[in-house]
Amino acid sequence: MSASTTGFDELISREYQHGFVTDLEADALPSGLSEDVIRLISAKKNEPAFMLAWRLAAYRHWLTMTEPHWATVQHPPIDYQSIVYYSAPMAQKNRPNSLDEVDPELLRTYEKLGVPLRERELLAGVAVDAVFDSVSVATTFREKLAQLGIVFCSFSDAVQHHPELVRKYLGSVVPHTDNFFAALNSAVFSDGSFCYIPPGVRCPMELSTYFRINAQNTGQFERTLIIADKGAYVSYLEGCTAPMRDENQLHAAVVELIALEGAQIRYSTVQNWYPGDASGKGGIYNFVTKRGDCREANSKISWTQVETGSAITWKYPSVVLQGDNSIGEFYSVALTNHYQQADTGTKMVHLGRNTRSTILSKGISAGRGTNAYRGLVKVGRAAEGARNYTQCDSLLLGDRCSAHTFPYIEVKNPTAKVEHEASTSRIGEDQLFYCRQRGLSPEDAVSMIVNGFCKEVFKELPMEFAVEAQKLLGVSLEGSVG
């Protein structure tokens, strides 16, 4: 066994046998937020001093900020003092002991999506030692990456083993002053992903959060940092199609991407957070700040997302195009059904010369869902030759849902070319009848037409994700016909 493998095993043992389970269950952290809570979090994670200082600065700034309310989403007020800001990944209470104790509705969905049995246990939060199975898979995987010099580990690990990288890049794309939720996240973030690709290296496989242990339990205030050094390439997959339940309602993650000269980062998300029950209660609020920085010339960052879950989705994966000739892309399908609400879009900020951005947003509203696209295309004074193409399409299923579009275009350079196209459509009775007359059930017909609507976005997803995304759309549209 190589040294890195042994080190990893040690780390796992430490996490699951020593520190976490015993200590944290013994010291159950009370709800509420204060400097003491933050010091406690940092101490439990054994963080170096700079990290604690960073957290405290963010917290102090957060105290001066007010919660924003400008999005077209409505929710009852969030009590920040009633949230528990640190919970053990393996807390034994409230965890089902086997799949028999899990909500049969959830199991039915796993079945429909074709989730392998092993994964169902992990996703449903069953308290299993099965985690060790995935350790062996993850270990071989990490060996391969280590040979190439690629760092891919949890954020907490990165703070321990690569503090200089973290220190250099953390907060350089989303500073804690950026917005209310980013500040909160910066103060109390639990864990997330860290990835560094050295110069000239093309990451040979899709990196997925599945390989990071405990993904599902650190979802509340997740912090992710991905750095592609000069000429590097990485494709990162976040999330999975099986519905994720979490007792914690508020998810305020921060994702920072940095692409240096000639580098490329593809970040794909297929997210299906629990949307709440049929009357909209108990769903997850997904308030996320995601931003990519094309820091140097000839770099490229692409965001591709398929969002079908959450009670409320509030996110604008964005790209700052600093480097000359840099490219930013945003491809999105957002589905809202039942009582879900989404206010999502992107910001493309053109600063360098000859920069290009492409925005393709597909919103589907069904049931009583509301979907808002909010996009900003900003061209700075010095941004010569900037190009943007935006297309946002809405599809309405039924007559009680809604779609809104808020495009913002700010151009300060006369050589810019900005194109915007938008369309709103319904699935017509005629189209449905045509498909039914050919032998398709109404559900299959709607699914087929919706998939056709989303095709341009799906083809930007890595293959396995694309197949899952299509299935997910089908499952999420259930109950939207008739």
Added chain:
Amino acid sequence: MLEISRLQVGVDGKKILRGIDLSVKAGEVHAIMGPNGSGKSTLAHALAGREDCVVTGGAVVYLGRDLLALAPEERAHEGLFLAFQYPVEIPGVSNVYLLKAALNAQRRHRGEPELDAMEFLQLVKDRMTLMRMDESLLYRAVNEGFSGGEKKRNEILQMAVLQPRLAILDETDSGLDIDALQIVAQGVNSLRSPDRAIVLITHYQRLLDYVVPDRVHVLANGWIVKSGSRELALELERQGYGWIEDGALQSVSAAGAEHP
């Protein structure tokens, strides 16, 4: 195969079909002609199961089953096919995708194995040659950007692939030039068989020169007012619908006493 008795259908609260009687046997080709607004398309859509064609009376027995009790897709599974007068466009969905999904849905229903992409393409290519359609049409979105003639030929292509038991063609000949008409007729004729029935709805006699019907019916004011052999169609071509309508008015008032 198809027995329609005293069928009454209303659309938007307006009575369109007032009591249709029609009997179609397997192997037969029937033509239904009539002036505009007589209810020809309504009959076709009511048989296919369109929701806004509300059946207010009468019955339809198809292959021994109560057709009106079945959902549109169920009727399709039983082999009923409607070639639309105005085929709708479905952006984002390719022709080949829809056709394969439709065929496999029907095969599933019949307990037959589904066709995979390769097998399906082979099947379709043969039919496309018959319909003189270019292969590239397959990959375009359903009817999107198709000319009128292409849309009609696409309907017949689908029919040729799905091989229905009862094919209802709603004014398939309208808007076609002579060449397209011949191709369509060829497609329809290739489907004639002892266990298949075809109902052609048309204004004009033209198509009937190529697809010779066994029976011709005239629909006017919501009734079938006259039935005959193909000679009837030729007579209509010569004399127009006027003489029928006058006769129809008489038979309507006479019939009014008999029909409920």
